[in-house]
Amino acid sequence: MQLDIFKKILEVDSTSGKERGLSEFLKDYFPDLNGECVCRSFEVGDGTENLLFRWKCGDSQQDSGRLPRVVLCSHLDTVPPYIEPNVKEIRGGEALPDGNVSLNFQDTLITGRGSCDAKGQFFAMWTACEELAKELKDVRTASGYHDFGLLLLSGEETGSFGAKAFTRDCPGAEWIIVGEPTDNCMVTASKGTQAFQVTIRGKACHSGYPELGHSAVDTFVEIMNMLGNIDFPEDSQLGETTLNVGKLVSDNPQNILSPLLTFRIYFRTTFASHEKVQQLMTRIGEREDVKVEALGGDNPMSYDTFEGIDTKTVAFGSDTPRLTKFMHKSLCGPGSISVAHTPREYVLLSDLEKACRQYKSMVINILNYT
Numbered sequence: 001m002q003l004d005i006f007k008k009i010l011e012v013d014s015t016s017g018k019e020r021g022l023s024e025f026l027k028d029y030f031p032d033l034n035g036e037c038v039c040r041s042f043e044v045g046d047g048t049e050n051l052l053f054r055w056k057c058g059d060s061q062q063d064s065g066r067l068p069r070v071v072l073c074s075h076l077d078t079v080p081p082y083i084e085p086n087v088k089e090i091r092g093g094e095a096l097p098d099g100n101v102s103l104n105f106q107d108t109l110i111t112g113r114g115s116c117d118a119k120g121q122f123f124a125m126w127t128a129c130e131e132l133a134k135e136l137k138d139v140r141t142a143s144g145y146h147d148f149g150l151l152l153l154s155g156e157e158t159g160s161f162g163a164k165a166f167t168r169d170c171p172g173a174e175w176i177i178v179g180e181p182t183d184n185c186m187v188t189a190s191k192g193t194q195a196f197q198v199t200i201r202g203k204a205c206h207s208g209y210p211e212l213g214h215s216a217v218d219t220f221v222e223i224m225n226m227l228g229n230i231d232f233p234e235d236s237q238l239g240e241t242t243l244n245v246g247k248l249v250s251d252n253p254q255n256i257l258s259p260l261l262t263f264r265i266y267f268r269t270t271f272a273s274h275e276k277v278q279q280l281m282t283r284i285g286e287r288e289d290v291k292v293e294a295l296g297g298d299n300p301m302s303y304d305t306f307e308g309i310d311t312k313t314v315a316f317g318s319d320t321p322r323l324t325k326f327m328h329k330s331l332c333g334p335g336s337i338s339v340a341h342t343p344r345e346y347v348l349l350s351d352l353e354k355a356c357r358q359y360k361s362m363v364i365n366i367l368n369y370t
Contacts, residue, residue: 002127005033010110010115014078015078015079015082016077016078016079016080017158019076019154020048023041031053034055036056037130038053039053044154044165048162050165051076051151052067052149057140057141057146066171066173067171069174070149070173070176070366070367071149071173071177072128072150072151073179074122074180074333075162075319076156077154078113079113084112085112085113087109087110089108090107090109091107098338098339102348104350109346109349110352111345112345116340117180117181117335117345120351121335122150125359131356132363132364148367156318160321162319163322166323171325173325173326175330178318178323179355182333184332185332186309186332187331188302189301189302189313190238190317190320191269191313193267193298194267194269195265195294195296198264200290201289202259204256204257204258207257214289215257216250216258217250220248232270232272232277235271237270238271239270241268241269242267243265245264246263248262248263267297303331304328304330318331332358332362334348
């Protein structure tokens with residue numbers, strides 16, 4: 001694999017909101033490397049853009065706008081802060097950033113923001129497309145383009161804005177394979193999400209005379225205790241339902257009972273619990289002193305898999321639920337979610353190479369090439 005190209009990609013800061021710099025770089029750089037690769041860009045509407053790369057075969061005609069049958073897809077943006085890349089040769093037994101050790105006799109360690117989420121994914125996908133285009137150079141299609149392509153979306157980390165815009169403006173196709181850090185396993189199912197903004201109103205009074213008021217903090221504790229005692233139905237595929245509280249604010253002095261408390265609560269749901277979470281939060285919002293606002297989320301999902309590739313379930317989200325116009329969806333990619341979004345983010349060259357082989361195998365399988 002051409003690691004010099006990967007390092008150039010990692011050197012471009014594309015933390016959320018800065019994707020344009022990377023998209024402008026790629027839509028010139030990839031076609032310059034191979035004249036058979038062409039790029040179409042799609043404005044998202046927030047200053048960012050999505051990119052679709054296709055590969056010519058034979059005497060290509062004008063692009064009809066139809067998507068290829070198989071679309072490999074990942075995202076341009078990364079979480080902040082930007083971390084500069086580093087490429088280092090390592091040997092078996094050498095420590096990796098997450099405390100594990102390298103199991104290969106010799107490998108290459110690539111660190112830096114986006115190395116495993118998700119520039120590593122789209123670099124492996126681009127490499128797979130480049131190799132397929134060369135190996136299938138004798139294939140001819142009516143459109144003059146190979147029936148596979150690479151779609152890069154903006155805004156995945158901040159609300160899947162690129163995926164939503166692409167679904168809004170573009171036609172669907174037969175199959176989309178989304179790249180996320182899954183340890184190169186095919187995902188069979190992923191948890192859903194539900195987010196809520198909760199506002200609790202109390203009655204302020206002197207803390208020496210609490211009987212004269214009511215603290216919004218006490219109501220918060222009551223709600224959290226209630227949620228902690230609920231036995232959500234366990235799912236045979238996705239396991240337990242989990243929740244997390246963030247943006248907790250009660251701006252009262254210690255000698256005044258809290259008149260107002262706000263927080264966000266984020267559920268990771270299963271097939272068995274998704275509707276029950278919605279019903280539960282609706283009931284909580286029926287209290288006179290509590291307002292609950294649903295902020296949205298995604299349903300739990302099942303995915304198409306391929307024989308011969310290990311499988312797993314995941315609890316993290318991706319663009320996939322927003323890409324509703326594709327008949328089949330798969331989720332697979334190099335790297336581990338355990339180091340994504342951390343200062344320890346890395347990917348191994350051996351994992352990128354394995355991902356490339358797997359992506360090529362999936363495309364060939366779908367298109368029935370032999």
